[in-house]
């Protein structure tokens with residue numbers, strides 16, 4: 001510990017931290033813009049300036065270490081003026097379209113400007129125009145709103161290890177962009193959207209499909225169904241000021257009905273189906289085709305794209321099982337359409353996902369069934385939040401409603417898909433039963449849980465003990481695959497989720513702003529996944545193979561896992 005003094009008050013703080021961290025620890029808010037704990041501590045934006053006794057110049061507190069006896073001032077006019085100047089300069093070159101901006105009311109720059117009391121912008125610099133790029137289904141970039149904080153670059157290179165962004169040009173002309181301003185489609189972007197979560201402004205945003213969805217909803221000829229990913233029920237409440245991780249499953253269904261969807265389905269049901277297929281694949285490979293081990297999960301489209309870009313040699317290891325939202329789409333336009341006598345050409349499947357890569361996945365050419373796209377539109381949690389606000393629904397006080405048959409009943413295993421480790425835990429519960437004929441003593445597999453980036457454990461299935469691995473954040477997947485290749489650490493089955501935390505931390509989830517996003521392993525992901533694990537714990541059905549709807553789907557349509565029909569509609573291929 002060291003003793004420091006901030007604004008005339010003495011504090012004891014841990015040694016080795018920065019002035020910014022120390023101040024925040026004792027509840028003194030120093031504003032910042034470029035700072036992301038551990039991965040972007042670069043002192044570039046000059047917003048977090050403070051006075052340090054004995055030094056002539058102001059210092060960026062995010063890179064200034066505390067030491068014994070340090071005296072700091074955060075409350076002088078000189079400090080406030082410096083912060084104001086830094087933000088005013090950014091605003092002078094910023095396309096200030098707040099009223100129509102995708103991040104209106106959830107923008108860190110807007111917020112800072114308000115907090116610092118900026119009322120005019122004397123330096124109206126020359127506006128640069130680097131254009132607007134959206135030539136792909138998922139991510140759009142508006143350079144004119146970039147503040148050069150480099151947070152996108154930090155996340156993409158240090159956490160995801162995709163290295164899409166770099167600083168182009170120098171000095172005032174610097175811009176953070178893929179090389180040659182190429183579109184995300186043409187670089188090694190995996191569409192995970194983590195850079196959107198990191199962006200303080202609307203420079204990065206998902207490509208919105210809201211207007212197109214309103215259009216189909218108002219077309220009387222269309223039968224429009226919504227499906228909701230497991231994690232949405234624990235995150236969308238945050239948009240309406242509910243505590244992080246609040247469970248709002250029933251209100252979510254209610255909101256979707258009021259928006260006008262003809263049916264509302266739970267993707268959790270087809271998550272159970274994914275487990276039946278993927279669990280069967282695991283057993284098949286363990287017994288008959290061990291050369292195709294390790295089995296790698298494939299329900300996360302960001303991870304699939306990562307493997308396609310960087311590890312094509314592992315593509316034969318990916319599970320061919322389609323992801324739950326694609327399965328839901330495929331089944332609605334085949335089995336469901338026939339069962340309920342609805343023309344599949346009139347069905348529109350809209351998936352509410354915590355994910356930007358799902359927009360890209362839904363547009364992949366192989367994601368069709370009988371000539372129809374499985375999923376027609378993907379809306380992020382944020383986009384659905386915007387639609388709910390457009391209608392003026394009082395979300396917090398909506399009544400609870402239930403999902404529609406036959407995508408209404410699901411197991412706890414289907415729900416924990418939304419957290420890192422959940423898919424693997426769900427698969428082990430079912431693989432155990434499929435292989436041994438007996439249930440695991442307790443369904444909980446604690447070793448699969450928690451936020452550590454790369455986890456290994458062992459499971460015994462009958463007479464076989466297998467090593468499992470769980471990675472979240474593609475940088476961790478890379479680590480696991482490299483260690484596998486070098487022989488340092490072998491495993492038989494690995495779950496990968498591209499986003500830190502899994503889908504609860506997905507690139508389409510509510511943006512909590514820099515302070516909460518500052519640490520990549522920060523608490524909000526725990527709060528969200530804890531709620532998912534609680535839902536699982538309180539369910540009477542906790543294993544995918546016990547879900548009566550799954551029995552029904554196999555009896556009425558698929559026959560058995562890995563059957564010919566399953567392969568036709570529920571499995572896919574990958575392209576290096």
Ligand code: HC1
Nearest residue numbers: 229231271299324325355417503
């Ligand atoms: Fe996910 Fe999945 S869990 S990928 O993380 O397998 O997006 O929530 O819907 O498809 O079920 C996301 C979440 C989601 C799929 C399922």
Ligand code: SF4
Nearest residue numbers: 156189190192193195
């Ligand atoms: Fe990098 Fe993901 Fe953003 Fe693509 S979407 S640029 S991979 S962080």
